[in-house]
Amino acid sequence: MTVTNDSALTQWLLDAPLMELMPRAERSRDEGHGRLMSYSRKVFIPLTHLCRDVCHYCTFAQRPRAGKAAYLSPDDVLSIARAGAAAGCTEALFTLGDKPELRYHAARDALAALGHETTIGYLEAMCALVLRETGLLPHANPGLMSREEIAGLRTVTASQGIMLESLSERLCEPGGVHYGSPDKRPQLRLDTLRLAGELQVPFTTGILIGIGETRRERLDALCAIREIHAEYGHVQEVIVQNFRAKPGTKRANAAEPDLDDLLWTVAAARLILGSEMNIQAPPNLSPGVFPRLIAAGINDWGGVSPVTPDHVNPEAPWPAIVELARQTADAGKLLVNRLPVYPSYARSSEIWLAPEVASRVLRMSDAEGLARDDDWAPGSLVSPRMPAILARSVDPAVDRIIAKAVGGDRLEEPEIVRLFATRDADFERVTFAADELRQAVSGDTIRYVVNRNINYTNICYYRCQFCAFSKGKKHEALRGAPYDLALEEIVRRAVEAWDRGATELCLQGGIHPEYTGETYLGICRAIKTAVPGMHIHAFSPLEVTQGAATLGLSVRSFLAALKTAGLGTLPGTAAEILDDEVRAKICPDKLTTAEWLDVARAAHGLGLRTTSTIMYGHLEQSSSWAKHLLALRDLQKETGGFTEFVPLPFVHMEAPMYLRGRARRGPTFREAVLMHAVARLTLHPGITNIQTSWVKMGPQGAAACLKAGANDLGGTLMNESISRAAGTEHGQEFPPEAMEQLIRSLGRQPEQRSTSYGPVMTERRQASMRAAVLAPVILTPPRKLAVVG
Template sequence: MRELTHILQAAASGALPTSEQALALADYDDMPELMAVASSIRDRGSRNVVTYSRKVFLPLTRLCRDVCHYCTFSRQSPSVDSAYLTLEQMLETAHQGARLGCKEALFTLGEKPELRYKAAREALTRLGFASTIDYVVHAAETVHRETGLLPHINAGCLTEEELTKLRPVAASMGLMLESASERLCEPGMPHHGSPDKHPAPRLATLEAAGRLNVPMTSGILIGIGETRLERIEALLALRDIHARHGHLQEIIVQNFRAKPGTLMADNYEPSLDDLCWTIAMARIVFGGDMGIQAPPNLSPQGLQKIVASGINDWGGISPLTADFVNPEAPWPHLEQLERDTRAAGKHLQERLTIYPCYAADTARWVDPGLRVAVMHGIDAEGLARTDNWIAGGALQPPAAEISRLRVPEPALVSPDIAEILRQATAGQLLSEKDIVRLLQARGEDFTQVCYSADKLRSQQCGESVGFVVNRNINYTNICTFSCSFCAFSKGGKRSHRGSAYDLDSAEIAQRVREAWDQGATEVCMQGGIHPSYTGETYLRILRTVKEAAPLIHVHAFSPLEIWQGAQTLGLTLTDYLSQLKEAGLGTLPGTAAEILDDEVRATLCPDKINTQQWLEVMRCAHGLGIRTTATIMFGHLERLEHVARHLMRVRDLAAETAGITEFVPLPFVHMESPLFTRGKARKGPTFREALLMHAVARLALHPHIRNVQASWVKLGPTGVQAALYTGVNDVGGTLMNESITRSAGAVHGQEMTRDELSALVEIHQRVARQRTTLYETPSIERLSANQTPSEQHITLMAVT
């Protein structure tokens, strides 16, 4: 017993048991100990999340050449007319499912019925297909094309040739091993007379799928006459295959249900304890990274205990179609499943049919024809996008996420989240792992991260929310660089996205004067890298601005423009920045940062300055007393660790120089971005991710950056109001002209007046405060310039 306890302790610490050690646990029946170990392993891999896939069930054919003695799915008396579902029947169901929010089309079928039934052969001939697999290929391709649902195909034992046919139309496939015991195929046993249920062909199919990089679901069926030792042997056989190929995305532990009319109608069903023992053993055998699933409809009264045994997934749940394999066991309503999952201390989260780590690596695991659909359907972790909100779009943010912000101090916060938040609010520097963990927060963890960030904001900044009256002047959209995300730049005189332009000095001066006359304290100026621009161009622009409005603050030139300008004049960064400062440059926008990690930049902006060059420009500016902002553009192709590294690099720079005035998260606006239209980027962040970015920035950058800004152009008015609960204390500028984000497809206005910004902020019991670029109070003359009577309270607030 001491040896078995040692095995469990090692497993709890992250060590997979050897085969011998796993087999030694076959007689271990200390359920509290097993469940505690399995649950701790699961939490290390899946945190507080239990997933499911929203699906429709398409039983393409219920004919099967096998005769499993517990099965009611298979029909043994076929007719030509009923042998296969028609394409029209499948499409009707799939369209209904898509309208109900389903993302998966589960194709189930018996094993090669044409090898046994004449009716199946005749039906295939009538349909125009040589085999059942050929019909599956056609049906799956059509359903995906017509409805957008991602096919998951359970087609039984397959050859490598058949798997190769199916891979282009299946985001994932499945084949239950059920058992690795040949004994169950002997006379009198449940698999006798079923050639496809022998372990060898099933394991061979799983091996072939691994060689082809097909994400697979497999698992075991318990209660059909196997021993506990045989269950572990089956789990180990699956683990060995997975160790070679890494393609098993989940292991299902399915409990036998006795069905009237079968040879096993009177057999005992496994108890809940027996099911939980097997789930716990599967978790221990596979560790924390494997998906372990138990169908919730087969044990509806034991869901909390099942969660406590180590699962992290409920499998496919349909709001429309029955479980045709277990028709006596209806799916739980998703609302009830969410309540039961929460009662077990977990957050229910939707996924696609393809698991997150496979969805995040489409180049390996997804056929090119399905990659765009997968990429567009996932969030930063590879889980399903569950709302239609997009940055810059017209749709309102999801009410469910906003409502989570109104529940201070939730009860079910994960211990590791609570500890990271304690450290962050105490001013301790967070590690990459800590920041990634905060960015993963879902459910009540998400609520607590936002709440903690906002509480820290209140302590640091009080209840005022700043904004600056400014005007954007983008002097040219012609650019020699080829950043794959950019929809603003034009390569020549015209583009399919609109006309190319290059403002002359007179036009720039006119816009500056208009801004000053309207009460602006700042002009924000950036543009493309025009092929004829040199460092002297930027000096000339500064002189033009200062001649037009000598007292206006010039917030201008991205680090890329600074780098290019210095190079064209043969100057060091310090010498060139000194000239710019002398000519009137006030501060630098921290744009051109995108993601400060060269792994991402190699795809996102390969010819742009790299991470260290961006930091060098900012460090030189700070050394000359030129303060800057810092930004991040997120929601495209980065992973959470890239975001964490970006935040840490910005934080470390701020700690070194004290030169960063504010941090500005910029959600990726995807609509017109070439990266997105080519199918190589996500649809921007989800709303949850957008809110988390602001909250985590507040926590991760503390205490070195005081101000966190939300962009009303990216988030929209309602989104900005929600962000006020996540640590935001600034809403940016009035802008007057905004063209870069609108070029990418954003629909929000090009200007927001002082009155509108004030109303946006104060509806949430915060006080709008007009500020300068450097977060000081503007002069009385600027505060009162061109004000409407209703804007007078802003002046009073700024003065007081």
């Protein structure tokens, strides 16, 4: 059925049988939301039960009573909020009556005692208190609001809402359920909805069915919501709530809408509001029929509290979240926890949220804008846990993408994004397929290299927003003091590393303002003179570019000079995210994507192989991950010069942009495992080695990645400075014995390798297994440099 206007659509919806509407609504929902069914884990804070309205179905609103506080005190509010935070909630849902101070002296007196003139003024203060003290994100439903009130609440809430309920003016006349309720006039509620749009507030609204309205009036209300949303784009969810008769109200004996009526309204809402809209039906008001509601087109269960009852419908208990997840999975969908602000608004928080709220949302969300699903973070000692698997089937689209990747075909960006979004059984399928491909390509051997990291200076004139390692020449904030290693110390460490069985030195540092290309050339010559057999794996594309510029050489000419001086391979760091929109935010003065790729291309052309990396989990999204992987795949097809791909999850603890509230807490564990698995699939067959970073993932996390497509455990490192500066707690060395023990615990075979994935001599392996304790390192203070020749 194709309709050209609201009148035709309304008539078709009124005439079409339910069994025709539901499949259409279900298909529309799947187009916009796929397999995901969301909910918000919330705590319910009834700030006041006083209300100036007298809706004939409501038991929430109460009159003032002697001995009963008119409002929750700040201590009461915090007590409820803290219980919610302890139970893993992310949302503090404030419910309250409409402007009771306009009706009751008791409300005015109570507000005055609390230091406020209006209920909404007190609400704003309590939202600020909860946000500041507990970190929960407030969502406020205070009824009608002025522009100033919405704007004030916007500074301390993640979202706001007002139920439109109905557009029927009849319901406000004598005998109607809204008679005597001045705040329920439809136009006034539409005005609030429109003001929220003008102020760019993520907003919740909806309709209440079965209160005396007609089906046509329901459709009129839905069309009005759609019209306002089309203008402002701020309606983040529409609730279809079914009336429940409650004892003690004027409608205690009124008939409730039956299931078919509810299903019809849900399906109609989906077909009017479109595939992208979030449509919700409260699960506690319709127990036992969850599959039918899903089949009618909802994609959200609303707020579900593990702590507090539904104070508006106290007779209807919340379903247990584990049971809701099971029933959702039984219906072929995957339950995901969202924040009170929906993902599309969370991902554009600079538009939709006040700065303090945006920072909290960023820290609480994953790359898709949903709530983080674990407490793990890269570099932390929190034990990671694999996601639970409840679904009984895998999305056929995921299987099709996997088959394409395994066949060696280039995936498109949306296909890669889909793989990164997998959860539950789909996640399990992706990781299993990646590990099967790993076994086919690399067998059961897991390789590692015995190496030493030497970060020769932490002085850097770049100001990358993610870096806790670099210092200005006089800057001693964050971890450690500025240093600039003397050449003698670099050589001493190189000799010591060789004595301990190392085959590789990995050298990188800050971009020191006094370094020139001769500095880098001199380092290579000194190491090769002292330890001729040592492989030098050094200098990111950024250092190469800077060194070339200081000597007036082309990148290719400088790389050739480095090779002559002893450089063996280059680390593919300084890539961060190969997406210039993201780079403009996190490292605006650094190389562009094209410049980074050009350095790698030039190195490959000279026979200098490089690694490739990604730093992920800060402020980017999975579309950026996809762009990055495709850029690497395409260059590998052109040059064949990448030896491996190394995912580097963002370590947030000391990172400046995290401390300023501008980054997430790194990837979730699910995302980190997926980065390895999706990389294996996307980069096949060009890049055959996928490495996992033990210093960021930790041994347990690295083990999980080795079962999800990775085949390399990286280097033993001996000294690790950059991740330690960022806050990782996983140590500075992973000795060969420990690496091999971990590898064997997975039923795999360990093998020491060279930097370029060749075998190592028996003498080197034996030396690595009887390594002496490292001597203390010397961090040479900053000094005026002489040119190193």
